[in-house]
Amino acid sequence: MEFFHKVTKYPFMHTRKVWYGVSGVAIIASIVLLFVHGLNLGIDFTGGVVLEFAYPKAANIERTRTALQEAGFHEAQVQNFGDERSVAVRLLPTDGQDVNQVSKAVTDALKKTDPEVELRRAEVVGPQVGEELTNQGGLAILFTFVLIGIYTWWRFQWKMGVSAIIATLHDPLIILGFFAVSDIPFDLAVLAAILAVIGYSLNDTVVVFDRVRENFHSMRKASPEEVMDASINQTLSRTIITSGATLLVVVVLLIEGGETLRGFSWALTIGILVGTYSSIYVAGALALDMKLSALDLIEQKKDTSELDALP
Numbered sequence: 001m002e003f004f005h006k007v008t009k010y011p012f013m014h015t016r017k018v019w020y021g022v023s024g025v026a027i028i029a030s031i032v033l034l035f036v037h038g039l040n041l042g043i044d045f046t047g048g049v050v051l052e053f054a055y056p057k058a059a060n061i062e063r064t065r066t067a068l069q070e071a072g073f074h075e076a077q078v079q080n081f082g083d084e085r086s087v088a089v090r091l092l093p094t095d096g097q098d099v100n101q102v103s104k105a106v107t108d109a110l111k112k113t114d115p116e117v118e119l120r121r122a123e124v125v126g127p128q129v130g131e132e133l134t135n136q137g138g139l140a141i142l143f144t145f146v147l148i149g150i151y152t153w154w155r156f157q158w159k160m161g162v163s164a165i166i167a168t169l170h171d172p173l174i175i176l177g178f179f180a181v182s183d184i185p186f187d188l189a190v191l192a193a194i195l196a197v198i199g200y201s202l203n204d205t206v207v208v209f210d211r212v213r214e215n216f217h218s219m220r221k222a223s224p225e226e227v228m229d230a231s232i233n234q235t236l237s238r239t240i241i242t243s244g245a246t247l248l249v250v251v252v253l254l255i256e257g258g259e260t261l262r263g264f265s266w267a268l269t270i271g272i273l274v275g276t277y278s279s280i281y282v283a284g285a286l287a288l289d290m291k292l293s294a295l296d297l298i299e300q301k302k303d304t305s306e307l308d309a310l311p
Contacts, residue, residue: 008233013225016285023170023282030177037180042187042263043077043090049102051089052121055114058084063113065259071109077185079260086120099124140191144198145169152202156209159290160283164205167283171201174274175267182266189264197271200246204239204279211235212284216294228288232280243276 043050053059061078064087068076077090089106103122110117148168153161172194179186211231219227250272254265 008236009229010233010236011229012232012280013228013285013288016281016288019277019281020285023278026177027170027173030173030180033177033180037183039176039179039186040183042185042190043092044188045186046092047124049091049099050121050123051091051103051106051119052081053087053089053107053110054118054120055085055087056116059087060113061087061258061260064089064110067109067113068106071105073106073109075185076106077187077260140195141172141198144195148198148202152206152209155206156213157292159292160209160287163283163286163290164202164209166286167205167278168198168201170278170282171197171271171274175270178266178270179263184263184266187263189261190267193264193267193271197268197275200272201275201278204243204276205283207235207238208232208279208284209287212287212292220294224288224291224293227294228284228292232284239276239279243272247272 059080061080065076065078068078068089073091075092079088080086081088091102091106099122103119107117107119145165145168149161149165152164175194175197179190184190208231211234212228215222215227215231215234219230222230247269250265250268253261254269257265
């Protein structure tokens with residue numbers, strides 16, 4: 001299936017330095033926001049109180065969330081678990097909090113919406129759990145980048161490997177900057193979305209690099225810039241269809257998924273857009289400016305004429 005009836009001939013690489021500037025400003029802004037404002041870490045990372053409630057019939061999540069906000073629990077995370085009658089409420093930690101008092105206050109607030117609601121479990125999640133999750137999440141991302149570098153270097157060439165790593169690092173930095181400025185809670189679901197975006201962006205980059213390698217064989221008289229532009233244009237239909245279809249589903253999830261999936265949906269939405277952009281204007285452009293050429297990708301046959309002449 002093709003999005004365009006004819007292969008486009010847009011000169012992507014001609015404007016790459018302009019997009020270097022755009023990416024540079026976005027990355028610097030994201031880093032500054034992370035240091036100055038920081039992330040609004042969810043209970044998965046900070047610890048807090050977890051309460052489980054049972055309703056006599058299907059629980060209204062939005063009504064439950066509104067009741068908690070009216071009672072002063074503005075940062076409460078509310079979601080179904082197990083079945084539609086069971087609800088989990090997660091509260092961020094506060095200094096000197098008593099789990100029994102918190103449980104009673106939350107229960108009283110929910111009983112205003114349904115007098116038959118029942119508290120099943122109340123427990124405190126320690127901050128050491130959040131610290132462990134933070135360390136494990138950081139290690140997961142670190143190993144992801146290491147494996148990406150090894151894979152692209154082995155499959156293509158070291159210049160492509162370096163540019164792929166930089167492009168893949170570019171995407172989560174932009175996402176983190178968005179979460180820093182928007183103050184949307186950053187939890188394990190968002191971390192999972194970032195890892196998914198890394199894989200999505202790498203896949204786009206590999207598709208373009210595959211075509212670049214093929215075109216260096218078939219377009220021997222073309223310049224590296226012409227080969228890169230041709231490769232991007234030849235894969236553009238596939239990129240638009242794949243990204244568009246995925247983005248459509250994620251936007252529906254963002255609109256209809258509710259508060260619980262809001263951070264996850266935003267991370268995927270931003271990631272798909274930025275990942276598609278980075279596979280062209282970061283990975284491809286950097287490989288080109290690192291002087292990628294046909295000699296890097298076409299195996300050179302050794303001259304064996306002198307060896308053949310020996311007795």
